[in-house]
Amino acid sequence: MRIAILDDYQNVALDLADWDSLRAEVLVFTDHIADPDELVRRLAGFDVVVAMRERTAFDEAVLARLPDLRLLVTTGARNAAIDVAAAERHGVVVCGTGYLPHPTVELTWALILAARRNLEAETRAMREGGWQTTLGTGLRGGTLGLLGLGRLGSEVARVGQAFGMRTLAWSHNLTTERAAEHGVTAVSWERLLASSDVVSVHLVLGERTRGLVGADALAAMKPTALLVNTSRGPIVDEDALVRALRDGTIGGAALDVYDREPLPADHPLRAEPRALLTPHIGFVTRDVYEVFYRDAVADIAAYRAGEPVRVLRP
CATH class of the missing domain: 3.40.50.720 (NAD(P)-binding Rossmann-like Domain)
Incomplete structure (x- = not known):
């Protein structure tokens, strides 16, 4: 053999x-x-x-x-x-x-914290001799919106609650009762996008979810919102996301997954200052x-x- x-x-x-x-x-x-x-x-x-x-x-x-x-x-x-x-x-x-599942949950929060506290810029500044170059954003009192409340989404919600965040969730089949089991409020697609300070993707890739987070969804989010994807790249329309980041439609994105992996060296996301990127290490x-x-x-x-x-x- x-x-x-x-x-x-x-x-x-x-x-x-x-x-x-x-x-x-x-x-x-x-x-x-x-x-x-x-x-x-x-x-x-x-x-x-x-x-x-x-x-x-x-x-x-x-x-x-x-x-x-x-x-x-x-x-x-x-x-x-x-x-x-x-x-x-x-x-x-x-x-x-x-x-x-827990390593992906942990990385999700590593990305959220790193993005909200500008750790990439601050660690780079420290290595270059700088000191306090950005102003971070706290989590307590903010709203965490979860696209998907399965095994991973529910664990991400629990951590968000420990940080003092209000937790909302949406998926095609999510019920009010199911969300309440995790202390989460089930809301409409429109309300989740409009209300969330952090939108985190935890859906299975399929016909109904491919390209789900596109230009319209990004435009419906807060201009200060952070989009996090540790699920599957194609759930987010990558071209629409690049445009939204460049235009300031949303505050930023923290991504561990991409349409094409490894992500091409010349991909525009690599040069986007509003994007925090890791190389699909949620499970690594x-x-x-x-x-x-x-x-x-x-x-x-x-x-x-x-x-x-x-x-x-x-």
């Missing part, structure tokens, strides 16, 4: 799980392989591929050109970059792993990676034994 581990940017996969127990050839790719032809070329002859989240796409065209592939393991419980139905047609089993912690890679090893062992676990279905 030959196993390929993709997109291990930090080159840590082999240290975080017992790959030797599989008694197989394991090859780690630390670079991102964006070109489909290059991906097919480099994965030729591998029986198993371990994919990190949604970094590498496996669509019908790619899967059809990997005749040796039998098992595709994705870290996490879902992966929009994998065509599971196509994999099934080509005889490829797709399995997932466990996940820990040792404890999460240990779950990912240990479960990946277990998935491979179970598949080899003829009893695959955590199988994803179309």
